[in-house]
Amino acid sequence: MIIENDDQLEKLFVIGHLCRDILHRMLDAVRPGITPLELDAIAAKMFEEAGGVSAPILAYDFPGQTCISVGTAVAHGIPDERPLVEGEMINIDVSGMKDGYFGDLGASRVVGQASEEQAKLLAATKEAQxxxxMAAKAGQPINAVGKAVEKVASKGGYKIIEGLTGHGVGGFIHEEPTIPNVYKRGLRKKLQKGQVITVEPFLTTHSRDYVEDLDGWTLHLDKGGLGAQFEHTFVVTDGAPIIITK
Structure with a gap:
């Protein structure tokens, strides 16, 4: 989607802020003993009260309001009844639609107290995002994003899940263009002013790829280890981005 007027921008802010508020409420509720299904119920209640709907359900008939990935699951985890355990990594991805506009964001944290290794990974992933x-400016190649992410990952000694990328958003949950988190030789397409996209790097300690669970949704780190993701929806400008989900 490319923003054409202030009305579109305002409607994007409405859904972006709703998704942000849902994510923050869910993250604040994370503790040992709570279940992903209980966390997902927070999203269901907040979407209903605000007149929004879950994008994964709307677009893909996903079996949950949000994607909640725990442990070696790095993306698209189905909320279940297994209580969370102290020290586990958890990622929550919230995307929704209201009045025809979509927003999308995600974040990772640790259940309870983070170890030094977990804290460093989380900080590096947040910095990479x-x-x-910040590298996604109008007129710059899409590759500028992957180059910036790779620089942060390399500095910390982390790997990147190449098959999981950012994307266009706004008119639908997943639109063109694809926004790789690594530098892709030969990718010359440039970003446009007003374009609505996400940047969502997945940094890991051991894995560069994922394997799909038998449930048909959950993606696990192929070599195990730790993984984290952070994501925002924003509008591309000539300078700093307009962050819809800030």
Missing amino acids: FKGM
Whole structure:
């Protein structure tokens, strides 16, 4: 989607802020003993009260309001009844639609107290998302995002899940263009002013790929280890991005 007027931008902010509020409420509720299904119920209640709907359900008939990935699951996890355990990594991805406009964001954290290794991975992934987002300027190649993400990952000694990428959003949950988190030789397409996209790097300690669970949705780190993701929806400008989900 490319923003054409202030009305579109305002409607994007409405759904973006709703998704942000849902994510923050869910993250604040994370603790040992709570279940992903209980966390997902928070999203269901907040979407209903605000007149929004879950994008994964709307677009893909996903079996949950949100994607909640725990442990070696790095993306698209189905909310279940297994209580969370102290020290586990958890990622929550919230995307929704209201009045025909879509927003999308995600974040990772640790259940309870983070170890030093977990804290460093989380900080690096958050930095990679920020640097990638800041590199996404009108007229710059899409590759600028992957280059910025790779620089942060390399500095920390982390790997990147190449098959999981950012994307266009706004008119639908997943639109063109694809926004790789690595530098793709030969990718010359440039970003456009007003384009609505996400940047969402997946940094890991051991894995560069994922394997799909038998449930047909959940993606697990192929070599195990730790993984984290952070994501924002934003509008591309000539300078700093307009962050819809800030």
